[in-house]
Amino acid sequence: MGTKYLLKGGRLIDGKGNTLENSALYIEDDKISKVGKADELTVANDVTVIDITGKTVMPGFIDAHMHLIGVKNLNLAQAALEPTELLMGRALKDLDKLINAGFTTIRDVGSPVAVHIKRLIKEGYYTGPRIHTAHLMLSQTAGHGDIHNLPPEFNLFEVCDGPDECRKAARKQFRAGADFIKISSSGGVLSEKDDPRSPQFTVEEIKAIVYEAEAVGSYVASHAQSTQGIKNALIAGVRTIEHGILIDDEGIEMMLERGAILVPTLSIVKRIVEQGHLYGVPEFGLAKSRYFYKLHKQNVRKAYQAGVKIAGATDFLGCKPVEHGGNAEEYEIFVNELGLSPMEAITCGTQNAADALAIGDKTGSLEEGKLADVIVVNGNPLDDITVLLNTDNIEKVFVEGQLLKDR
Structure with a gap:
């Protein structure tokens, strides 16, 4: 049986310019299986639930x-x-x-x-x-x-x-x-x-x-x-x-x-x-x-x-x-020296970058059916993009559903 995770309660930035508060993201094996509101999304019992209230979940x-x-x-x-x-x-x-x-x-x-x-x-x-x-x-x-x-x-x-x-x-x-x-x-x-x-x-x-x-x-x-x-x-x-x-x-x-x-x-x-x-x-x-x-x-x-x-x-x-x-310094430059919003900078580093690699249908955003390339951030990069430059703020990193960083 594959690994299953439910990241619950955090702010979700989807990589395409959208946010969702009090979100739930369900990872099943190597894919994102479900995305929705924490109080509306239902999953099976054999799931590792991770409470990320107050944190931000984003595409890798x-x-x-x-x-x-x-x-x-x-x-x-x-x-x-x-x-x-x-x-x-x-x-x-x-x-x-x-x-x-x-x-x-x-x-x-x-x-x-x-x-x-x-x-x-x-x-x-x-x-x-x-x-x-x-x-x-x-x-x-x-x-x-x-x-x-x-x-x-x-x-x-x-x-x-x-x-x-x-x-x-x-x-x-x-x-x-x-x-x-x-x-x-x-x-x-x-x-x-x-x-x-x-x-x-x-x-x-x-x-x-x-x-x-x-x-x-x-x-x-x-x-x-x-x-x-x-x-x-x-x-x-x-x-x-x-x-x-x-x-x-x-x-x-x-x-x-x-x-x-x-x-x-x-x-x-x-x-x-x-x-x-x-x-x-x-x-x-x-x-x-x-x-x-x-x-x-x-x-x-x-x-x-x-x-x-x-x-x-x-x-x-x-x-x-x-x-x-x-x-992640590139995103700070986009915001502070080019005038992009933090959300625009994040999109450049996620979905736009995936499109550049011709893999935008597989990764780059938090959508059902895409590969579970997901990170959890301590803080809100939409308020302060420099949150992403401190690697201590990158608390969890999943690559195709495999948890490679967990702190």
């Missing part, structure tokens, strides 16, 4: 863009020279940190080890959040994912040029167990010799990758910071735009027309600007972060106000100053 958080990669610092050239076993060992330690913070699903957008960690969780050797991984990010030669200051054979990611190479590179990621494909259609901040304003990959190259993803029922996410790189990705059929720093009015309109989702990842840039100099971030990364952060926030705010769906994500890598466990 989803970080829609992060790296489960186990690096020691933000200098990826150093990580590329380390044995994969070291990266794996450090990354495994991040699983508990993510659960402790209430993250029940993560989308790894580039890591040589996440695909293996996902398998270890599936086999029952470890517990942790649900993992969706791109395995190795795809980059053009001299692109954002090509570690420029090392010989090519040391790259952490997959470098490909021309539609045929791009097609094969995409197929290789799915062969390795990737859930989706991540590409770079522009330069970046933490890559040495390219510029966020530069487009990368041609439309034809991106179309070849998108075709391969859609052929197996998947999709493509694109690191896209330049104005033209964003548009090229959208023309080619990319599902999610990662970062979107220099999106313009035309790019916003294209996103709306195509139903694309913007994943801004403001947290990493804020932390680099504020603390990066203390933790060995190269000067080129510090300079680019300082230059683009204000503009990034302005353009994301404009896109959101125009109706573009945005998803909560951090781009954290698990090392100082971007350790996993503080991933």
